[in-house]
Amino acid sequence: MKTQTVSEYNQVIRHCKELFKKKTLDYGTAWRILRISSITDQIFIKAQRIRSIQEKGSQKVNDPIADEFVGIINYCLIALIQISLADDERMELAYSELEPLYDQWAEATRGLLENKNHDYGEAWRDMRVSSMTDIILMKLYRVKQIEDNQGVTLVSEGIEANYQDMINYAVFCLIKLGYHHA
Secondary structure, eight states, X not given: OOOHHHXXXXXXXXXXXXXXXXHHHHHTTGGGGSOHHHHHHHHHHHHHHHHHHHHHSOOSXXXXXXXXXXXXXXXXXXXXXXXXXXXXXXXXXXXXXXXXXXXHHHHHHHHHHHHHHHHHTTGGGGSOHHHHHHHHHHHHXXXXXXXXXXXXXXXXXXXXXXXXXXXXXXXXXXXXXXGGGO
């Protein structure tokens, strides 16, 4: 059964994927040079900008914060793709090769969203975008700690699950900001 949230998730991801496709066609896969920790830092920069704008109540660069949430989603998906391609040293990959990986991770992340939404009863709909931004930042600090520990965790989920949670929170923020109607 398709819920409203799944439909909205799909709309947001469609927009993100279209931008990912266009940037891949424009720039190729230059991001392949990045280590996972560098991708994490790129996501951190975007989340920190959102929080800074939320706290200041104004911004000097006109890029809307919705675009930063899109960037968070795409960089998280890039990180997941990069993890999937850990044994592949090619720098340039065709979009036709990346698209199934993008879709696979987006679908797996949507499945996680559906399971959590079931258990939590869509609690995110009553949350503030600023709180979800803080949760994304918290997850980034967790990922950085896991990376600093060379991926070793004692009882915690790995970095893939944290990237997926960040994707879902960024999607929720975009839904709350009305981006799924764009």
